[in-house]
Amino acid sequence: MYQRILIATDGSPLSDQAVESGLSLAALCKASVVVVKVVPLYSRSYLEGGDYTSIDDVKRIEDQWVHSAQQLLNGIVATGEARGVAVKTCVMKSDLVAETLIDVAKEHGADLIIMASHGRKGIKRLLLGSETQHVLTHSTVPVLVLR
Numbered sequence: 474m475y476q477r478i479l480i481a482t483d484g485s486p487l488s489d490q491a492v493e494s495g496l497s498l499a500a501l502c503k504a505s506v507v508v509v510k511v512v513p514l515y516s517r518s519y520l521e522g523g524d525y526t527s528i529d530d531v532k533r534i535e536d537q538w539v540h541s542a543q544q545l546l547n548g549i550v551a552t553g554e555a556r557g558v559a560v561k562t563c564v565m566k567s568d569l570v571a572e573t574l575i576d577v578a579k580e581h582g583a584d585l586i587i588m589a590s591h592g593r594k595g596i597k598r599l600l601l602g603s604e605t606q607h608v609l610t611h612s613t614v615p616v617l618v619l620r
Contacts, residue, residue: 475504479583479614481574482510484545487589491619495587496553496560505559507581508549510542511570539564571607578614586616 480495482488492508499506515531526534546562553560561581567573578586590605609616 475499475502475585477581477583477585478502478504478506479574479578479581479586480506480508480549481586481588481608482508482545482549483589484510484542485589487619491587491589492549492552494617494619496549496556496558498585498587499553499558500556505561506553507561507563507577507583508546508553509563509565509574509577510546511565511567511573512538512542514566514568535566539566571604571611574604574608575612575614578612583614586612586614588616588618590618590620 475498478495478499480492482492495506495508498504512535515526515534542564543562546564550560550562563577563581565573565577574586574588577583586608588605588608590603605616605618609618
């Protein structure tokens with residue numbers, strides 16, 4: 474049915490459910506998994522009154538975020554391997570989460586994307602947008618969304 478499943482996670486409890494479901498499906502289908510966490514780029518502001526952050530500090534902070542993300546993904550690898558599922562990890566630095574997920578799915582030849590929806594409604598959805606909605610509407614790979 475599926476050969477390579479991409480699972481997106483942000484480490485939230487809802488996202489953990491998507492990981493659990495994705496690993497279970499992969500075990501049933503004998504599919505491999507690519508688990509992805511997108512970490513943001515450090516926002517630097519040069520507005521009057523803003524704190525200056527050195528390039529070295531920005532690199533240290535971003536490296537810490539990547540390290541934390543990799544630790545999260547390493548736990549998922551261990552869980553997958555215990556179920557007989559081959560799991561590759563991918564930590565990406567980007568502020569364009571949906572576009573990054575779509576690109577990673579193409580790059581790894583995923584035939585299914587599994588992700589959680591955080592269920593923003595009303596003004597929050599209008600202002601913050603929906604990464605899940607963007608992936609659903611722009612990906613050529615089928616998407617399974619867990620709520």
